[in-house]
Amino acid sequence: MTDATASGNAQGRSRSLKVLDERTRKRYAAEKRFRYYGMGAVGVGVLLLVILLVSILSNGLGAFRQTMFELEITLTQAQITEAEESLLKTSVYRGFIEENMRAALTEAGIADEVETSQAMELLGGDAGSTLRNWAVGQRVTPVPEPDEGVTRTFNFLADGRIDGYFKGRVTMESAERDSRVTPEELALADDLREAGVLRVEFNPGFLTMSDASENQPEAAGLGVAIVGSLYMMLIVLCLALPIGVCASIYLEEFAPKNKLTDLIEVNISNLAAVPSIVFGILGLAIFINFMGLPLSAPIVGGLVLTLMTLPTIIISTRAALKSVPPSIRSAALGVGASQMQTVFHHVLPLAAPGILTGTIIGLAQALGETAPLLLIGMVAFVQEYPAAPPEGLFDPASALPVQVYNWTQRADPAFFERASGAIIVLLVFLAIMNVTAVLLRRRFERRW
Amino acid sequence: MKDSRIEERDTTMNDTKISARGVQVYYADNHAIKDVDVEIQDKTVTAFIGPSGCGKTTFLRCLNRMNDTIDICRVKGTIEIDGEDIYDKRIDPVQLRRKVGMVFQKPNPFPKSIYDNVAYGPKIHGMARNKSELDEIVEKALRRGAIWDEVKDRLNAPGTGLSGGQQQRICIARAVATEPEILLMDEPCSALDPIASSQVEELIDELKENYSVVIVTHSMQQAARVSQKTAFFHLGNLVEYGDTDEIFTNPQDKRTESYITGRIG
Numbered sequence: 029m030t031d032a033t034a035s036g037n038a039q040g041r042s043r044s045l046k047v048l049d050e051r052t053r054k055r056y057a058a059e060k061r062f063r064y065y066g067m068g069a070v071g072v073g074v075l076l077l078v079i080l081l082v083s084i085l086s087n088g089l090g091a092f093r094q095t096m097f098e099l100e101i102t103l104t105q106a107q108i109t110e111a112e113e114s115l116l117k118t119s120v121y122r123g124f125i126e127e128n129m130r131a132a133l134t135e136a137g138i139a140d141e142v143e144t145s146q147a148m149e150l151l152g153g154d155a156g157s158t159l160r161n162w163a164v165g166q167r168v169t170p171v172p173e174p175d176e177g178v179t180r181t182f183n184f185l186a187d188g189r190i191d192g193y194f195k196g197r198v199t200m201e202s203a204e205r206d207s208r209v210t211p212e213e214l215a216l217a218d219d220l221r222e223a224g225v226l227r228v229e230f231n232p233g234f235l236t237m238s239d240a241s242e243n244q245p246e247a248a249g250l251g252v253a254i255v256g257s258l259y260m261m262l263i264v265l266c267l268a269l270p271i272g273v274c275a276s277i278y279l280e281e282f283a284p285k286n287k288l289t290d291l292i293e294v295n296i297s298n299l300a301a302v303p304s305i306v307f308g309i310l311g312l313a314i315f316i317n318f319m320g321l322p323l324s325a326p327i328v329g330g331l332v333l334t335l336m337t338l339p340t341i342i343i344s345t346r347a348a349l350k351s352v353p354p355s356i357r358s359a360a361l362g363v364g365a366s367q368m369q370t371v372f373h374h375v376l377p378l379a380a381p382g383i384l385t386g387t388i389i390g391l392a393q394a395l396g397e398t399a400p401l402l403l404i405g406m407v408a409f410v411q412e413y414p415a416a417p418p419e420g421l422f423d424p425a426s427a428l429p430v431q432v433y434n435w436t437q438r439a440d441p442a443f444f445e446r447a448s449g450a451i452i453v454l455l456v457f458l459a460i461m462n463v464t465a466v467l468l469r470r471r472f473e474r475r476w
Numbered sequence: 477m478k479d480s481r482i483e484e485r486d487t488t489m490n491d492t493k494i495s496a497r498g499v500q501v502y503y504a505d506n507h508a509i510k511d512v513d514v515e516i517q518d519k520t521v522t523a524f525i526g527p528s529g530c531g532k533t534t535f536l537r538c539l540n541r542m543n544d545t546i547d548i549c550r551v552k553g554t555i556e557i558d559g560e561d562i563y564d565k566r567i568d569p570v571q572l573r574r575k576v577g578m579v580f581q582k583p584n585p586f587p588k589s590i591y592d593n594v595a596y597g598p599k600i601h602g603m604a605r606n607k608s609e610l611d612e613i614v615e616k617a618l619r620r621g622a623i624w625d626e627v628k629d630r631l632n633a634p635g636t637g638l639s640g641g642q643q644q645r646i647c648i649a650r651a652v653a654t655e656p657e658i659l660l661m662d663e664p665c666s667a668l669d670p671i672a673s674s675q676v677e678e679l680i681d682e683l684k685e686n687y688s689v690v691i692v693t694h695s696m697q698q699a700a701r702v703s704q705k706t707a708f709f710h711l712g713n714l715v716e717y718g719d720t721d722e723i724f725t726n727p728q729d730k731r732t733e734s735y736i737t738g739r740i741g
Contacts, residue, residue: 355584356584358584359584361545363577364601369600
């Protein structure tokens with residue numbers, strides 16, 4: 029062994045540095061291999077991300093476009109009054125649409141080939157109520173002459189099956205086995221689209237409408253879920269940020285280091301690892317059963333998510349405070365600042381970017397959280413928008429991830445497309461939050 | 477020994493600024509300072525010398541209670557400043573630290589402007605009633621820190637952007653801005669090059685007109701140059717304390733002699 033090393037050394041000494049010796053070559057080979065492993069790992073990650081994005085986008089982008097009838101509707105005050113006095117109000121309004129549909133077909137020059145009643149079959153179930161909602165609003169504004177008509181162009185949503193046909197989800201073959209649509213109707217839809225009565229357009233209703241029933245996938249929207257999620261984020265931000273930051277400042281800067289604070293510290297780390305559904309059970313037991321807060325309300329969801337976000341915020345805030353160099357604290361104490369002045373004038377501003385990033389990442393986590401919300405009833409079918417806060421915090425609402433879960437449970441494949449669309453909305457919100465975190469961080473760190 | 481006792485009595489009569497008796501410092505179980513007695517005079521530069529880990533800095537930090545911030549640190553014995561025991565329960569460390577300023581080993585300006593660095597102390601102590609008064613205080617402090625001419629045109633520039641020597645002088649200006657009576661300096665030149673060090677040394681020489689300066693240093697030349705009194709610490713004990721000339725030319729203790737001649741430390 030000794031001989032070998034000695035001879036190796038002797039050999040190495042005599043050789044030119046331009047030629048790699050065995051050991052160096054091996055070292056370089058190992059380094060190269062490691063680099064390839066790393067690049068491979070990054071590649072796999074990027075590939076998976078691309079697959080995820082492509083599949084979600086290809087499935088979900090369709091939800092933002094919807095097949096619609098563009099119809100010009102003229103209603104007189106007398107008609108509105110008549111409809112409002114009848115028993116089945118929306119079906120009367122549907123009758124009005126039928127009249128105008130005939131006019132539209134005539135205008136498009138296909139009135140001879142197409143029966144109006146057949147065209148009406150292709151109209152979505154909520155067309156009558158859409159018209160009624162508008163008409164009721166119209167009645168309030170005083171119109172002097174009862175016979176005078178008010179005209180407006182409407183985009184009525186076509187039936188979900190027709191929409192599916194244009195998006196490739198429904199085919200002639202599947203329509204033959206379908207009780208809700210016939211191949212003849214699909215052929216008619218083709219004709220109407222050619223004539224320009226039916227078109228596929230951007231559908232703002234997906235972001236503003238509330239959830240709809242099983243057989244009206246075309247009318248289902250994210251409005252209530254978005255509002256519910258925003259309310260919950262508001263609650264989480266208002267509660268978790270001040271509580272978390274105060275707790276971490278106290279623990280990091282003021283608390284004596286003893287067994288009790290050690291115990292608290294360990295338990296905060298443990299809390300961060302508790303499965304989120306456990307927080308849901310806690311919320312159900314404490315906030316709903318014990319405190320009597322209403323089911324499905326953003327206030328309960330917000331409180332549960334606050335509990336869940338707190339450890340994240342506390343841990344990141346403490347890390348941010350820890351990373352402030354002790355020399356800054358000594359400097360401030362040295363000129364006679366009190367401990368609180370030291371913290372608030374010097375330590376906290378330096379830790380702010382870290383605290384903000386931690387908070388926003390905690391919020392993003394809370395935004396995407398589903399499991400605890402299922403337990404406190406946020407999974408319910410909610411048709412009405414919650415009122416404005418603070419009362420609205422106690423009204424039933426949905427949440428974005430829960431809406432996704434909800435829609436994937438339904439049988440109609442149209443809801444699968446809408447669930448993917450909802451995921452896109454959720455991802456956009458998350459991306460916005462993360463970009464905000466990065467920007468805030470940059471802005472504050474660049475100050476010096 | 478006899479001489480120093482006479483002198484001690486003299487200073488007690490005249491102006492002893494800090495008087496420490498039987499000071500013991502423990503870090504948890506570690507006995508860092510063992511029974512130190514020392515009398516530090518007003519308007520004098522006192523140097524603490526000794527090998528690393530001998531307790532110089534620890535003792536210095538006792539003088540403005542900076543050790544309070546270390547949980548495991550316990551201080552026993554009495555330290556009196558102007559006849560008041562600073563470890564008395566009624567003594568407020570914040571007021572004490574205004575009276576006993578401190579300059580640290582590494583320049584540690586706040587990540588703020590030069591102006592804000594110096595103005596911070598006067599601001600929190602309410603020393604200025606308006607902006608112009610504050611401007612005056614800042615200018616005076618920067619002049620005393622011998623840095624005014626270099627920074628007067630860029631008071632709003634960040635203090636962290638200056639060179640090491642300038643930063644240290646900013647820190648000295650910041651320390652004198654609150655009008656302390658005692659200035660503690662913990663190896664103020666250890667991070668500086670010889671030119672910056674000599675600037676700081678000149679500054680210390682000027683500062684002794686107004687303040688009692690206590691300086692911890694590893695450089696015996698520096699101690700010899702700037703101080704009138706020198707204390708030699710070894711393994712937590714105050715081995716010898718007396719006039720600087722005396723310590724360097726005629727040390728009484730074997731250990732002092734060994735350290736000064738470079739045999740230990």
